[in-house]
Amino acid sequence: MPILEVENLSVTFRQYASGLKERNIRAISNLSVTLEQGEVLAVVGASGSGKSLLAHAILGILPANAETAGSIKYCGETLTAKRTQSLRGREIALVPQSVGYLDPLMRVGNQVRTAVRNGKPAEEQRKVFKRYKLKSVVEKLFPFELSGGMARRVLLSTAMVSGAKVIIADEPTPGLDPEALNEALLNLRELGDQGCAVMLITHDIDSALRIADKIAVFYAGTTVEIAPAKDFTGDGEHLRHPYSKALWGALPQNGFTPIPGSQPHSAALPPGCLFASRCEKATKECHQAQPDLRELRNGKVRCIHAT
Amino acid sequence: MxxxxxxxxxxxxxxxxxxxxxxxxxxxxxxxxxxxxxxxxxxxxxxxxxxxxxxxxxxxxxxxxxxxxxxxxxxxxxxxxxGGDLGTSMIYREPVAEVIKEKFSHSIVLMLTAWVLSGVIGFTMGVVAAMNKDTAIDRIIKWYCYTLASTPAFWMGLLMVMVFAVWLGWFPVGLGVPAGILSDDVTFIDKVKHLVLPAITLSIVGVANIALHTRQKMIDVLASDYILFARARGERGFILFWRHGLRNVALPAISLQFAAFSELFGGAVLTEQVFSYPGLGQATVEAGLRGDVPLLLGLVLFSALFVFTGNLIADLIYYVVDPRTREGRTYES
The missing domain is CATH 1.20.58 (Methane Monooxygenase Hydroxylase; Chain G, domain 1)
Structure with a gap:
């Protein structure tokens, strides 16, 4: 049984466009993804494809004007707002993007201690700092005094001390030098190997491939493909969805080939396949209804033409 | 070092x-x-x-x-x-320094009371409004603050005198001590009684500023990434406010309150006039009306110094308390 199961999740924001006219922005539509214990799942996609919102939806920390539909299950149990509240920071932990997510006026050691759920806070915090090779002086520092690599390890520490079984890492790698990047990735892989379920949200496919078991490709707020990491090889001939192939082909080492057009805006989504307007294979049916996510060759794809 | x-x-x-x-x-x-x-x-x-x-x-x-x-x-x-000689006041027939010292000792009690009251009440109101943004309580606080912000201090003072001194008779109409009593017979309670109305008037008007600023700052803090992350760690409600909200919003609020010394002084001039409270404000009006040039000039310099001190303390608090403006330290990992 998957530890975390997201089924047909939709997130809609109500906004006042001009005057009192409301408009709905559908940031995530019909998104489905599952996470197994001991697995590292990478969620990749361009900016604005709804990756971070998925993390916030799982943790139940979306802004007040967001409406969700669909279901999120933890160990088979459907999450209610109340249940999510009791799980976050205990069973499900977030590793945020940057040092900006730490309280600027609180010493980092104390911030890690507030995340401890079992055991003595100070002891647990020192243990985890030692494990991540953070000197004891670091616990007395303020966030602005940390280097990028140190901040990375402090943020990871907050998730570690919580003892959570599901770790959601939201863009944890930008701005790191190759050495720190390598270390950050290894730390996440290590968590997976210890039995945690890790969701790595990133737009850096190369990094994701180094540690992930599965890759979920996001486009305009939905999953277009879920594929084993090993399918991302060669010219992308093993990939299922045209967008995944285009994304793979756009990497510098794979030809650096861009495709025309851009992701549709979430306030004006087309009725049919979200990728149809940029797709070479698009036919009339593609523009009529959004295809369902279907099983294909040990993965999943949301495309009627995929083989 | x-x-x-x-x-x-x-x-x-x-x-x-x-x-x-x-x-x-x-x-x-x-x-x-x-x-x-x-x-x-x-x-x-x-x-x-x-x-x-x-x-x-x-x-x-x-x-x-x-x-x-x-x-x-x-x-x-x-x-x-x-050389330290401010001259001699023409209306009090005393050295200007002496007059200022004596009047200030009255005013400081009034101003300090009002300052602390408006700071604490305003800060609390701002925090409550921000934590309950867009609810009825937020709207009431906002409405109250806008009303107060557009209320002149002297008018509020007159209203207080009418309601609490004349109609209800709870407090004396004016002056700093009861009239017709030897100064040795004046009790502490008498002094407090005479202080209440002017202090409340002065603080009521000061509340709006600090409340609205705190509200906005608190809203910014609540929308910040570190609050989001704290919520992701399971923190909420009062714990969330105590750990992360308060420390991030208190510093700007305290600085603002020190920087508001000028408004405090300006408010005191009007309030003291309405209540005939024998402080610096009243002395300033007297000096101006009766052409007491040395005293007037002395008061101008003193009030400038007073406001400057407030601003200096505000800056100093940021400089000493906020770790980000302290000497940057770097450690190799």
């Missing part, structure tokens, strides 16, 4: 700035008074003016150097100022 040195440099620069500020203000206010229709001789002699002939006037003017060029008069005044 480096930090103490930096702090020393900071204070040195501020002292220089204070000195130039006072020098500038003394020149401007001296010129203003010189060009105003105030006749210092008439102010000095008062009602006995009819008994003083033109020759005697001439002699006084000569004795005081009133016919000298303005610049020379200023230098005379400024040099005795530097």
């Amino acid at each position: 480096a930090r103490a040195k930096n702090l020393g440099r900071f204070l040195l620069w501020r002292s220089i700035r204070a000195f130039t500020l006072l020098a500038g203000i003394s020149i401007i206010s001296f010129l203003l008074v010189k060009n105003s229709p105030i006749d210092p001789i008439q102010a000095y002699i008062g009602a006995d003016m009819l008994n003083v002939g033109p020759e005697q006037r001439e002699k006084i003017a000569q004795h005081w150097g009133l016919d000298d060029p303005v610049f020379k008069q200023y230098v005379n005044w400024a040099s005795s100022l530097l």
